[in-house]
Amino acid sequence: MKKAIYPGSFDPFTLGHKDIVERALKVFDHLYIAIGANRSKKPLFSTEERKSQILEIFGKNDHVSVVVFDTLLADLALKLGTKVIIRGLRAVSDFDIEFQMALANRKLDPELESIFFMTSIEYSFLSSSLIKEIASMKGGGLSGFVPQNVERDLLSKFQ
Ligand code: ADP
Numbered sequence: 663m664k665k666a667i668y669p670g671s672f673d674p675f676t677l678g679h680k681d682i683v684e685r686a687l688k689v690f691d692h693l694y695i696a697i698g699a700n701r702s703k704k705p706l707f708s709t710e711e712r713k714s715q716i717l718e719i720f721g722k723n724d725h726v727s728v729v730v731f732d733t734l735l736a737d738l739a740l741k742l743g744t745k746v747i748i749r750g751l752r753a754v755s756d757f758d759i760e761f762q763m764a765l766a767n768r769k770l771d772p773e774l775e776s777i778f779f780m781t782s783i784e785y786s787f788l789s790s791s792l793i794k795e796i797a798s799m800k801g802g803g804l805s806g807f808v809p810q811n812v813e814r815d816l817l818s819k820f821q
Contacts, residue, residue, distance in 0.1 A: 664689070666693055667747055669696040669735055670696075672695070673794075675715055675790075675812055677785055682749075682779050685779045694742055694744070697731070711815070713728050740771070752787070760776075
């Protein structure tokens, strides 16, 4: 069985993230969506909130699991028994940081491979921080950007 990890902050999960998951599932049998509990970032949603948001979207899909991690990605990969890391690319601007991270992960575990999926053009401008900014000011109209349940949660956060 071909398994891979899709790590990220997912604060919150957007249609761009969903697009990457769906693309990756065409190539892999099982995907672990791994929510990083990065203490240096101040998240809007707790890891548990983010986990239940993603489970509401993919919970019925046997090919997807959602995990929270606060270790090195290389250690999580070892624990989950996969050597493949999925990341999404939106634009050239993503490349520098992704290249740096992929090389760092490979240094930590030479067998780790990073695989990049290119986003759909309609999501190429989407980022979680942009969503948070729009939600905080506008309070609505997010349906083209995030899944319905995430829009609902954003609205209640900023009420
Ligand atoms: P991180 O803090 O690890 O970058 P994010 O949740 O911002 O976490 O992103 C997780 C992954 O999804 C990254 O590889 C990022 O490039 C990718 N990604 C984010 N938004 C999009 C999008 N709109 N289309 C495609 N990939 C995306």
